[in-house]
Amino acid sequence: MAPTQPDRPQSSTPPPWLDKLLMWVVAPHLREEVLGDLHERYHRRARRLGELHARHTYWREVVAYLRPAFIKRKPSEYPQPFFLHPDMLRNYFKIALRNLARNKGYSFINISGLAVGMAVAMLIGLWVYDELTYDHYHKNHDRIAQVWQSRTSNGEINTLITVPRPLEMSLRNEYADYFQHIVMSSWTLRGVVAYGNKRLVKEGNYMQPAAPEMLSLEILAGLKEGLQEINSIMLAASTAKGLFGDEDPIGKIVRFDNKHELKVTSVFADIPASDSFHETTFIIPWEHLVANTDWIRNAVDQWGNNSFRLFVQLADNATMSEVSAKIKDIKLKANPEIAEQNPQFLLLPMNDWHLRSTFENGVQAGGGIENVWLFGIIGAFVLLLACINFMNLNTARSEKRAREVGIRKSVGSVRSQLVSQFLSESFLVVGLAFMVAMLLVLLLIPAFNTLADKQITFPWENLYFWGISLFFIVVTAMLSGSYPALYLSSFQPVKVLKGTFRVGRYAALPRKVLVVLQFTVSVALIIGTLTVFRQIQFTKNRPIGYDRAGLVQIPLTEGAFDGKYAFIRNELINSGAVIEMSATSNPTTEVYYGRGGFKWAGMPEDFQASFAWIWVSPDYVKSLGMKIITGRDFSPDFPSDSSAVLLNKTAVEYMGLKDPVGTVLRDSDEQDPGKGMKVIGVVDDMVMDSPYESVKPTVYDFNPGPVRFYHLRLAPNQSANKSIATVEGVFKKNFPDLPFEYKFVDDEYAAKFSSEERIGKLAGVFTGLAILISCLGLFGLASYVAEQRTKEIGVRKVLGASVASLWRLMSRDFVLLVLIALLIAVPLAVYFLDGWLQNYTYRTELSWWIFAAAGAGALVLTLLTVSFQAIKAALVDPVKSLRSE
C-alpha cells in the first residue's frame, strides 16, 4: 500500500455520530472551527499514537466542547423576538381570530361541538361529584356505619337494614371500646309540629343523645347536647323558621302530634339534599319514642324483633372490618337455638350507604354506583367525541395552511414561533369553547336539576373543578394543536411554496379510526337508550291487579283516627264524593310488613314461610277493584271472618296449595299455635313493591290492626277536584287540628318509575348530544374532503360523471366507516345491556329491531350529513373549480 499522503485527508474519520451530536449542540458560528480543530487533533493523534487511541480519546475531546461558551448562540443581526413576547402573542391571536373569522362554518362547528361536549361533561361531572360526595356533610363520614344483619332462609341469605333492640345494650356493655358513639334511631317519620296556631307536617327522627355529635350537625342556636331531656326537640333551621319566624325558638314549647309538649333545645342547620339524613327536619330523643310506644318498649330484650336502626361511629383505633368481625355473632351467642338462620351483624360504612347498599345473597353488590359509572362513561365519551371532532377538524384544516407556514418561514419565522402560533390558536379555540360551555352549564343547571332531581349549584368555589377544567383545557389544546404545530412547522419552505408538498398516504387513517370510534359510541348509546325506554315501557304496561283511576290514599296520624273508621266512612260515602273506602296498614304502592313463622297442613318439613302482610278492613278488595279468583271476599255476613285471610295468587303457588280455600295458617310456635287464620279466598296478584320485581306472596289479614291509611275510590261522575274538596271538608270538620293530606295512587305508582325514567331521560338527552356531536364532526370532515377533492370532482365532471355517481363516490367512504362502527357497537351493546337487564326479574328482551333501528338511524344520519356536502361539491361548475390554476 502506498504511504499516506500528508496533504490528503486520511481514510479514517472520527465517529460521525459524535460529530452530529456536537453540531447540534455547538452554536452555528463556531461549528466550522470547532469541528476543524477536533478533526485535526484526531488525525494528529492517529498519526502519532494510532487510530485506535485517537478514536478512544475523541469522545473526551467532544465532551470538552459541551460547555456554555460553545452552546451559546451568537445574537442575530436582526434579533428574533422572544416567542412569548406580548407583540408576538398579539400577532398570534390576531392571526387566529382572522382564521376563525375567515372560516366561519368550521369555527362554528369546532367551537360549538367542543362547547356542547364540555358542557355535557361538566354537568355529568357535577352529578357524579354530587353522588360520590353524598353524605360527606358529616365530618366523620368515614368512621360512621350502620349496623345491618343478614339471615339465611331457604338457602338464601337476606341482608336487612334493621337490627333487634337488645343489640344496642350489648354493644354498649361488651364492645364499648370499639365505638365512639352508638345511636339508635327511628325511621324518618312524619309528625305534626305545632306552635301557637302554626302547624307544620314535618319529617324527622327519634335519636339517641350522641346523634348531633356523631352527625356533626351545625348548631345555629342552643345546645349541642339537645337530646338529654326526654321532652326536648331539636329543630332544623327551616322548621324553626316556619314555626317561629323571627322569634327566638330556644326554650319555647312546641306541641308534637297534638299529644306531646316538647321544649326546643337547639336549632341546627338544614342537612343538605345530598345526604342520607336530608329529610330529618327535627330530632326528638329516642327515649321519648320508647316511653310512648308499647311495642318498642317491649322489644328491649326481644332478639326476634328486627325493626330498629342502629348507627355507630367507630373509635379512632378501630377499623370497619375488624369491628364487623367482632360483632357478627352477637345474636347467635345470645340465641343459639336459631343457628339455622345464621344471623350475622355487619357494618355498612356511611360512604357505602348511598351507592353500594344492595346485597345479593349476602354479598355487597353495588347499588347506585352503576349509574355513576354509566353516566361517568357517557360523559367521558361525549367529551371524547367532542375532542375527536376538534382534533380531526383541526388537523384536516391545518394541511390547508401549509402555504402560510411556508411564507412565514421564508420571511424568517423560526420553528418555536410557528409552534407557539398553532398552539395559541388551539388554546384560543378551546378557551372560547370552555367559556361557552360554562355559559351553557349556568343556563342549564336549573333544568338539569329538575331532570336529575338534584340540587346542584355551579361550583364557583370548588378548586377541583377549576383544576380539572384547567387541566382539560391544556390537554385538549395541546393534543389538538400539537399535530399542526409540530408537523406543519417542520416543512421546508421551498418545497411547500413550490407546491411539491404532499400529505402522506395514511395521513387520513387516524381520522378514519376516530370516526369509527365516534360512531361506535353513538350507536351503542342509541341502542342502550332504546333498551332502557323499552324496559320502562314494558314494566309500565304490566298488569297491576287493581284499578288506579280515581283511587286516593290518605296517610293517617297514628292515634287520632283510632276507632273512627266506620264513622268517617259513613260520612264520606254519604257526601257523594266517595263511592267506596277501606282502611289498611300500608299504602297501595308499598309493602311495610313481613311476617314469618307459619305452618299449615301439608307444609313441607323444613319450609320457612314468610309473607308480605297487609292488615285490611273488609272493604279493601272492593275499594281497590281487585279481582277474586276463587273463594269469596270478606263479608259482614260471616262473623268468623274476623280471623279470616285472603291470599294472593303468588302465595298459593308459594305454599304449594291445590285447594287454597279452607286452609288454616297457624303460628309455628308449638306452645301457642293460636286458633289460626282461615283462608277464605284468593285474589289476583297486585303490584305493590317494585314493578320490576315479581310479586311477593301476600296475606291480606282481616284484622284492621294499625290503621295508617285510608283508601278512597272517588265518585267517577264528578271532577276529582270537587270530590277532594268535599273529602277535605269532612276531615276538617272531624279533625280540625290535623292537616289534610292525600295522594293519588296513580301518581304514587308513576313515582316508582321516576328513578328509571330519570336515568332514561338523562341518558337519552346525553345520547342525543353525543350523536349531534358526532354528526357535526362528520359534517366538518365531509366538507373538508369535498373541498380537497374539488379539482378531482371538476375533472370527473368534465369527463362526464353524473351527480349521482359523484355523490356515491363521496359518501361511500363514510358509510363504510359507519358500517364498521355498527359491527363493533352491536356485540358490545348486547353484552352490556344483557347484563343490565339481568338486574330485573320482570324484564323485556333485546330484540333485533332495536339494533336495526339504531343501525338504520346512524346510517341515515350519516348519509344526510355527508350528502349535503357531497351534493354541494358535485353541483359546482367544473369551469370554476378548474380555472384557478
Added chain:
Amino acid sequence: MRRSDLGEFEEVVLLAVAVRSPQAYSVVIAEELERETGQTVSTGAVHAALQRLETKGYLISQLGEPTPERGGRRKRLFTVTALGGRILSEVRQVRTRLWDRIVPQIILEWN
C-alpha cells in the same frame, strides 16, 4: 489593570499564544501545553479560554487557511494584543518581585 481578570489557565494559554505566534490556534496551543505540563489538555478547554481572552481584549483572532486534515475547514488564528502583552508582563513582574523576596535558604530547602 485588575489582576483577577486573568486566570491561571488563561495566563498559560495567553503565553502559549505569544510563543506560537503567528501560527497560534487551539490545536497547537493544546499540544504546546501538553508538552510543557505533561498533562492532557483538550482543545475544547483551550478554545474556551481563548474565547474568554478575546472578549477581555487580550487577544484578537482571524480565520486562517483550511487544511486537508481539518476536512477543509478553516482554523482560527489568535494574536496577542498590546493590552494582552502588557498584562502578561505585569503578571510576570508580580511574580518576579515575589520571587526576589524569597530568602535564598528557603529555596534551598525546597530543592
